[in-house]
Every structure is written in structure tokens, then in C-alpha cells.
Amino acid sequence: MGEGRRRLQRLTGGWGGLALQVGLVAVLVATAWWMGHNAEVNMQTRGVASGFEFLDRPAGFDITQTLVPYEPTDTHRRVFLVGALNTLLVAALGIAAATGLGLLAGVLRVSRNYLARTAATAYVELARNTPLPVQILVWYNLMLVAPPPKDALGIDGLIFLTNRGLYLPKPVFNAEGGIAFAAAGAAVVVGALLASWLKRRRTFTGHAPSPRWGWALALAGVVAALVATGNPTGFDLPHLEGWGFTGGVSLAPALTALWAALSFYTGGFIAEVVRGGLNAVSPGQGEAARSLGLDEGQALSLVVLPQAMRVIVPPLASQYLNLTKNSSLAVIIGYPDLVAVFAGTSLNQTGQAIETLALVMVFYLVISLSISAFMNWWNSRSAVWAVSR
Known part of the structure; x- marks a missing residue:
């Protein structure tokens, strides 16, 4: 019991400090409640909707750049x-x-x-x-x-800069790309775990092999995954076609x-x-x-x-x-x-x-x-x- 009181003394500064902290928390909670209630009353008085139901309404406008499919009819x-x-x-x-x-x-x-x-x-x-x-x-x-585009600044036919944006090579994956990446990811995880274990063992014993062997295993696994699946990666290079560039990735x-x-x-x-x-x-x-x-x-x-x-x-x-x-x-x-x-x-x-x-x-x-x-x-x-x- 005495130890508990001493710990309470260290954490709160005693009963007085604890009462001050509880009072401060109560004031903050009351202030937050008052502000929320006041905002809710004012919005109801002015007929302003509240809540998050608007998230499910159609947006009705377009967005120029999207990383996922999007239509103006989306929410x-x-x-x-x-x-x-x-x-x-x-x-x-x-x-x-x-x-x-x-x-x-x-x-x-x-x-x-x-x-x-x-x-x-x-x-x-x-x-x-x-x-x-x-x-x-x-x-x-x-x-x-x-x-x-016709006078674009280029780097080795791979990267092009124009007033319409920056064009970069785009990675292309075939049907076996998912398998290759899953196998390569597993190899990296196993290699990282092995490197971490070797490092800890070497620190404590001084006799374990170098942690670099773990990363070497990870690299070998990645190479093996690519070779076994026929190197399922390629690049779609941007190229000038007509009045603009096609292919690749455009920023x-x-x-x-x-x-x-x-x-x-x-x-x-x-x-x-x-x-x-x-x-x-x-x-x-x-x-x-x-x-x-x-x-x-x-x-x-x-x-x-x-x-x-x-x-x-x-x-x-x-x-x-x-x-x-x-x-x-x-x-x-x-x-x-x-x-x-x-x-x-x-x-x-x-x-x-x-x-x-x-x-x-x-x-x-x-x-x-x-x-x-x-x-x-x-x-x-x-x-x-x-x-x-």
C-alpha cells in the first residue's frame, strides 16, 4: 500500500496535483461539449445539415487525376x-x-x-x-x-518533359507477375529475418556468420523468382505519336x-x-x-x-x-x-x-x-x- 501511494505521488504530485489534473480534464471535456452543442444548435437554427450522410451522396464533379477509377456519379x-x-x-x-x-x-x-x-x-x-x-x-x-511535345526534352528516349507534363516508363506485368512478386516478397522477408537473427547472434556470441548472408539469400530468392517465371516484367516506353505522347506514365x-x-x-x-x-x-x-x-x-x-x-x-x-x-x-x-x-x-x-x-x-x-x-x-x-x- 505504501508503494502504491509513493507511485501516485510521483505520477500526480499528490492528492492536490491529482485533483488539479482531474479538474483540468473536466474543464476540457465541458468546453468540448459546449462547443459541440453550440455548433449543433446554431446549425439547426440556420437549417444547415449535420452528420456524415453526405459521404454517400453523388459528388457530381470530375477530378482531373485519379489513381483509382472515378466517375462524377461516384460519392x-x-x-x-x-x-x-x-x-x-x-x-x-x-x-x-x-x-x-x-x-x-x-x-x-x-x-x-x-x-x-x-x-x-x-x-x-x-x-x-x-x-x-x-x-x-x-x-x-x-x-x-x-x-x-514535338520538341520535348528527353533522356535516352526514356523520360520526356513537355508543357503537357512529365512522361516516364511504365512497368508492365504479365499473368505471372503476381506470382513472381509474391515469391520475391517472401524471399525478402525470409532474408530480412535471417539477417536480423544472424546479427543478434553475432552480437551475443561473436561467432555467427555475417548478416549479409541473409540479404544475399533475399537477393538470390528475388532473382530465382524472376527466372522461374520467365522474368515477367517489362516497360511500356513513352513515344511521340501525332501531337502528343502515348504510352508510359504521364505526370x-x-x-x-x-x-x-x-x-x-x-x-x-x-x-x-x-x-x-x-x-x-x-x-x-x-x-x-x-x-x-x-x-x-x-x-x-x-x-x-x-x-x-x-x-x-x-x-x-x-x-x-x-x-x-x-x-x-x-x-x-x-x-x-x-x-x-x-x-x-x-x-x-x-x-x-x-x-x-x-x-x-x-x-x-x-x-x-x-x-x-x-x-x-x-x-x-x-x-x-x-x-x-
Whole structure:
């Protein structure tokens, strides 16, 4: 009993602290109830509908870009799904590109090469010190003045940039593609589990084989799956036909501009995060690596960067969250993300602002918490990995 009271004392500060916390919770609950009741009464007085029944009504408008089938006769529930997928698409593309760009610029910021260091510094200052909405408009106008399809900017006949968008190769799968991917996925899972087990056993005993054997098994399994099913993958390449391009995957000008702006803007902040992480590692670590015969690239990737990850990952999570939430600025150039189609068009048609905005807030909250949870897991893994190496 005495132990329970001491624990209560530590958690709440005693009976007085507990009473204060209970009172605060009661005030918050009462305030939330009052606001909800007040909103309900006011909406009933003005004849404004409430509830989520509007989700099952026909939307009645078209959406220019969809990742799933959509027709104007579909419901607002379908509009929410389409907008959410479009938001996740640009966020995923932006996170991937910004990470690569930021990592490169951050490494160049600590380079001994004067020109590379100066160029990276200029990029970081430009990206960090200009407003994101302005950058979005700049990239969008650059897309509008890009060459027409007949004069498209191309890379080895695989990628083409025009004023109608960005055209990329499209993966094509035959009937055995599903089997191949299932077998390859199983091989990756088994290889990852084996690598994790070998790593733990090697840590405790010091005699287990290298964890790389697990990843080697995963790679061998993927290759075997592709070979056994006749390599069931190919690419549909974009090509000029008539007045435009056909084949491949086309990214609309709004999506391309938004992707470029988010990547360029966030990449500048990630570069500073990477630079700070690299500078947090003692210079003696790199000098010791070079004294053992490692070149600059090996010393960076094998010695300095693994230790810097413990400093880089926590603020990197904040940049990923910022990029995801900044994607809501897509409405500036008409990209049909969740805010534009659901918190915009659907809200205007139904007039149910509280419900639509609440759903949008819940969506961003879930995505943000998911990113935070993944980055926290990655941070714990990178810290252990850096120590074990």
C-alpha cells in the first residue's frame, strides 16, 4: 500500500496535483461539449445539415487525376479516397526526391572542394529563404513554358518533359507477375529475418556468420523468382505519336511542378540536417578511417555517416512531416489533392464544413503519427546499428 501511494505521488504530485489534473480534464471535456452543442444548435437554427450522410451522396464533379477509377456519379466518400491517394502520391514522391537531394547537398556542404561547397551553400540558402508558395508558382510556370511535345526534352528516349507534363516508363506485368512478386516478397522477408537473427547472434556470441548472408539469400530468392517465371516484367516506353505522347506514365504539369517544389524546398532543410549530423561526428573518426586506407567515400559511408544518423534521423522526421503537410498547398496550382477536392469542392457543394474539415484533419493526423512512429523505429534501429558497427 505504501508503494502504491509513493507511485501516485510521483505520477500526480499528490492528492492536490491529482485533483488539479482531474479538474483540468473536466474543464476540457465541458468546453468540448459546449462547443459541440453550440455548433449543433446554431446549425439547426440556420437549417444547415449535420452528420456524415453526405459521404454517400453523388459528388457530381470530375477530378482531373485519379489513381483509382472515378466517375462524377461516384460519392463524396470516393472523392475522399481519390484526394487522399493523390496526397499520398505527391508526399511519397517528394520525400524520396528531397531525401536524395538533401543528402547530396548536405555532404557537399562539408566537402573540401570549394566549388561544390559553394554551389551547395547557394542552393540551401535559396531553398530555405524563399516562400514555398512562390517556389510552387515558379515551378508551375516553368512547366507551362516547357517545350511542346514535338520538341520535348528527353533522356535516352526514356523520360520526356513537355508543357503537357512529365512522361516516364511504365512497368508492365504479365499473368505471372503476381506470382513472381509474391515469391520475391517472401524471399525478402525470409532474408530480412535471417539477417536480423544472424546479427543478434553475432552480437551475443561473436561467432555467427555475417548478416549479409541473409540479404544475399533475399537477393538470390528475388532473382530465382524472376527466372522461374520467365522474368515477367517489362516497360511500356513513352513515344511521340501525332501531337502528343502515348504510352508510359504521364505526370500532369501540376503534379510535376508540386513534386519539384516540395523536393527543392524540403531538400534545402534536409541538407542542413545532414550537415549538422556530419559535423557532430568527431573529425578524428574520419582521420582514423583514412589512416586505415579507406578513401573519402568509404570513410563517409562506412564510418562517419552511420554515426551521424543518430543525430540526423530525429530532425529528419520533422522535415518529412512538414513536406506532407505542405502538400496541401497544391490548391495553388490546381492539383487535386485532398484539400482541393474534398475540403474544397465537396465542402462547397455540401456546406458541411465541420465534417469535411474534421475528416481532413484526422487524415493528416493519422499520416503524421504514422510517419513519426516509423521514424522513431528507424531512429532506434540506426542508433543500435551505428553502435554495432
